Amino acid sequence: MSSDALTNQFIAKQNTLLICAEASNGLLMQQTLVASGLHLNIALLDESDQVIPALLQARHDLVLIDADSKAIDCERLVRAIRAHFSAIELPVLISHDPSALDKRNAALAAGANDGLSKPIDRDEAALKINQCLTLGRFYHSNKVIQDILEEEIKTRTAKLDMLIESCLMMSMEKSRSKLLKHILVEGQRLLNCDGGTMYLVTEQNTLSFAERTRDDHLPFEEIALYDPATGQANDVYASTYAALHNETVIIDDVYRETRFDCSGTRDFDARSGYHTVSLLTVPMAPRGGKVIGILQFFNTQSPATGKIISFPPDIIDLVGALAAQAAVALDNLQLVQIQKDTTENIIRIMAEALDSKSPHTGHHCVRVPELAFMLAEAACNESSGPLAAFNFASEDEWFEFRVGAWLHDCGKVTTPEYVIEKATKLDTIYNRIHEIRMRFEVLLRDAEIASLRARLQGEDEKAASARLEQRKAELADDFAFIASCNLGKETMDVTDIARLQTLARQTWRRHFDDRLGLSRDDLLRRQDEAETPLPVDEFLLRDKPYQIIPRKKQQKPTAELGIKMDIPENQYNFGEIYNLSVQRGTLTHEERYKINEHIIETIKMLEQMPFPDSLKRVPEYATTHHETLDGKGYPRKLCASALSVPARIMAIADIFEALTSSDRPYKRPYKLSESLKILHDMKLRRHIDPDLFDLFLTSGTYRKFAELFLEPEQIDDVDIRQFLGSASH
Numbered sequence: 001m002s003s004d005a006l007t008n009q010f011i012a013k014q015n016t017l018l019i020c021a022e023a024s025n026g027l028l029m030q031q032t033l034v035a036s037g038l039h040l041n042i043a044l045l046d047e048s049d050q051v052i053p054a055l056l057q058a059r060h061d062l063v064l065i066d067a068d069s070k071a072i073d074c075e076r077l078v079r080a081i082r083a084h085f086s087a088i089e090l091p092v093l094i095s096h097d098p099s100a101l102d103k104r105n106a107a108l109a110a111g112a113n114d115g116l117s118k119p120i121d122r123d124e125a126a127l128k129i130n131q132c133l134t135l136g137r138f139y140h141s142n143k144v145i146q147d148i149l150e151e152e153i154k155t156r157t158a159k160l161d162m163l164i165e166s167c168l169m170m171s172m173e174k175s176r177s178k179l180l181k182h183i184l185v186e187g188q189r190l191l192n193c194d195g196g197t198m199y200l201v202t203e204q205n206t207l208s209f210a211e212r213t214r215d216d217h218l219p220f221e222e223i224a225l226y227d228p229a230t231g232q233a234n235d236v237y238a239s240t241y242a243a244l245h246n247e248t249v250i251i252d253d254v255y256r257e258t259r260f261d262c263s264g265t266r267d268f269d270a271r272s273g274y275h276t277v278s279l280l281t282v283p284m285a286p287r288g289g290k291v292i293g294i295l296q297f298f299n300t301q302s303p304a305t306g307k308i309i310s311f312p313p314d315i316i317d318l319v320g321a322l323a324a325q326a327a328v329a330l331d332n333l334q335l336v337q338i339q340k341d342t343t344e345n346i347i348r349i350m351a352e353a354l355d356s357k358s359p360h361t362g363h364h365c366v367r368v369p370e371l372a373f374m375l376a377e378a379a380c381n382e383s384s385g386p387l388a389a390f391n392f393a394s395e396d397e398w399f400e401f402r403v404g405a406w407l408h409d410c411g412k413v414t415t416p417e418y419v420i421e422k423a424t425k426l427d428t429i430y431n432r433i434h435e436i437r438m439r440f441e442v443l444l445r446d447a448e449i450a451s452l453r454a455r456l457q458g459e460d461e462k463a464a465s466a467r468l469e470q471r472k473a474e475l476a477d478d479f480a481f482i483a484s485c486n487l488g489k490e491t492m493d494v495t496d497i498a499r500l501q502t503l504a505r506q507t508w509r510r511h512f513d514d515r516l517g518l519s520r521d522d523l524l525r526r527q528d529e530a531e532t533p534l535p536v537d538e539f540l541l542r543d544k545p546y547q548i549i550p551r552k553k554q555q556k557p558t559a560e561l562g563i564k565m566d567i568p569e570n571q572y573n574f575g576e577i578y579n580l581s582v583q584r585g586t587l588t589h590e591e592r593y594k595i596n597e598h599i600i601e602t603i604k605m606l607e608q609m610p611f612p613d614s615l616k617r618v619p620e621y622a623t624t625h626h627e628t629l630d631g632k633g634y635p636r637k638l639c640a641s642a643l644s645v646p647a648r649i650m651a652i653a654d655i656f657e658a659l660t661s662s663d664r665p666y667k668r669p670y671k672l673s674e675s676l677k678i679l680h681d682m683k684l685r686r687h688i689d690p691d692l693f694d695l696f697l698t699s700g701t702y703r704k705f706a707e708l709f710l711e712p713e714q715i716d717d718v719d720i721r722q723f724l725g726s727a728s729h
């Protein structure tokens with residue numbers, strides 16, 4: 001409040017005097033005072049009970065009490081007045097007979113300011129009354145100043161509280177867009193202004209619009225901080241100046257501004273009909289740091305009158321503090337984002353590397369997350385039904401799911417390529433059918449040699465040739481049989497296995513040492529084998545002890561991992577009869593385990609990672625996609641209650657991608673209808689979640705994924721109604 005306003009407020013109060021005396025004395029006193037020339041509003045009371053209510057009801061500047069009045073207990077009345085008003089706030093004078101000094105003294109002791117001896121002398125009365133009034137005026141002017149200061153402290157404390165609260169909120173905010181909005185709205189609140197705009201400094205050294213309090217669209221154009229031709233600093237605009245010099249710019253009236261170009265603001269006014277007056281531009285920079293943006297506010301209003309005023313300097317400091325804190329919060333958020341992006345990129349690269357490790361896994365590690373997100377989004381959108389309660393409430397929860405999905409098969413990095421790619425039964429790192437074929441070649445030549453020898457020894461040529469042709473035909477048929485067993489396309493029945501074993505017992509003669517040229521490990525595995533003199537007859541197909549690779553103790557999962565899988569005794573068995581006898585597909589029991597072991601490796605890798613709280617569920621999301629609702633999945637045989645919705649989503653995404661994948665040479669890709677039929681069967685057997693499977697169909701997620709990633713010939717018409725509904729049907 002200005003000093004003029006203060007004086008006016010004070011003068012507006014007229015000096016009032018309350019006289020408490022018996023009527024006749026009171027009138028006499030009143031006349032005396034009027035005669036003294038004092039300009040007073042005088043009220044006369046003749047009963048002491050009326051005094052306090054009158055004083056409380058309206059402001060009075062002085063009380064004069066006649067101590068000689070019989071109806072008034074002067075001392076008591078003074079005490080009563082002092083209980084409400086101090087001697088400086090409301091002075092009290094006592095009039096008294098010169099002989100009644102005891103009454104005067106008692107009144108003075110009770111808090112009266114002074115005494116007037118009767119008969120009252122006009123000049124003395126005027127002097128003492130003026131002194132008392134001066135005292136009162138001093139009190140009241142101080143009181144007004146004190147009230148104003150208190151009000152200002154209250155307002156500033158409230159603004160400080162607002163600033164502290166705002167800074168706390170900013171430090172906790174994790175969404176960049178919410179943070180930007182928050183900074184601007186809080187600045188607007190602190191400044192009590194119409195609105196504001198935030199610009200951020202770009203890598204190209206421009207200011208770009210980042211946020212504004214108005215609802216209209218943000219302009220796309222950017223403001224260059226330096227002249228592109230000369231490289232000179234662009235100090236033309238308040239915004240660029242504030243950003244370049246890390247200085248606050250206050251403009252009291254944009255229409256009278258001469259230092260900076262305000263044409264943009266004026267153009268906006270002309271288009272919108274708004275009238276901008278005051279403008280404040282504050283740089284956003286952490287203390288001592290680089291400017292990362294600016295805040296610009298317009299038209300602050302007086303809280304008292306609502307009129308547009310200049311931005312008050314004391315609040316500008318607070319907005320400066322807000323801007324500095326905003327810069328720190330934005331900087332931190334950006335660092336967190338960079339960290340997240342880096343993490344996600346490393347994980348993505350790893351998934352892509354896994355996919356490229358084997359052409360047989362195609363794009364599995366990259367596509368499963370895509371499908372999982374689609375289904376998770378569909379589940380989050382459900383507002384009724386069994387999935388209504390499911391939601392990823394924050395970007396952090398989505399990120400956690402994304403990371404889990406990207407890592408879902410990371411353990412495959414330990415799976416040998418030959419196992420992942422095993423296209424024939426005799427594959428190790430090459431197809432060993434050629435070794436067997438070569439033995440057949442030997443047998444054929446042995447037959448030819450035997451035939452020629454027989455003829456040399458005089459046997460009939462015709463008979464010898466006929467026997468040779470028969471043997472050739474036999475060998476060709478036997479090899480064709482073994483070669484077809486090797487492909488693993490047909491199921492091997494008992495007859496096939498019996499034939500294989502019979503064929504295996506044929507012999508061929510080996511003349512060379514089969515230990516020459518072996519690796520140290522191969523030799524170690526054969527160290528207990530007895531030496532046999534050459535030449536030696538070998539069986540056509542081998543199942544030798546050295547072809548078995550035993551499982552070492554450290555290759556078994558520890559008990560703490562909670563793995564409930566049947567672990568084969570040996571790590572591998574490369575025996576030829578053993579491999580060719582595999583009844584379905586190409587993988588032996590040991591190799592099937594080796595494939596499934598990828599999930600144990602995933603568990604081992606992820607459960608020892610020190611994930612932050614926001615990523616704590618990554619191991620769960622990544623390692624449960626082979627578990628089934630019936631509790632017979634692997635590797636932990638988890639029951640349905642232990643499988644969360646995201647875990648169930650991962651299972652469906654993993655199976656559907658594998659079924660529809662078109663880049664696995666050992667199988668033809670299933671059509672959409674065939675894949676959904678298989679998934680439906682799995683739903684009926686309680687392998688996958690029925691509600692999520694239904695949602696997969698009804699939300700159209702299966703088709704969306706198919707259109708993005710499947711070959712056109714795979715996408716056939718599907719009547720999804722046949723697959724929907726209760727799993728018990």
Ligand SMILES: [Fe+2]
Nearest residue numbers: 408409599625
């Ligand atoms: Fe897996």
Ligand SMILES: [Fe+2]
Nearest residue numbers: 368408409654
């Ligand atoms: Fe997978």
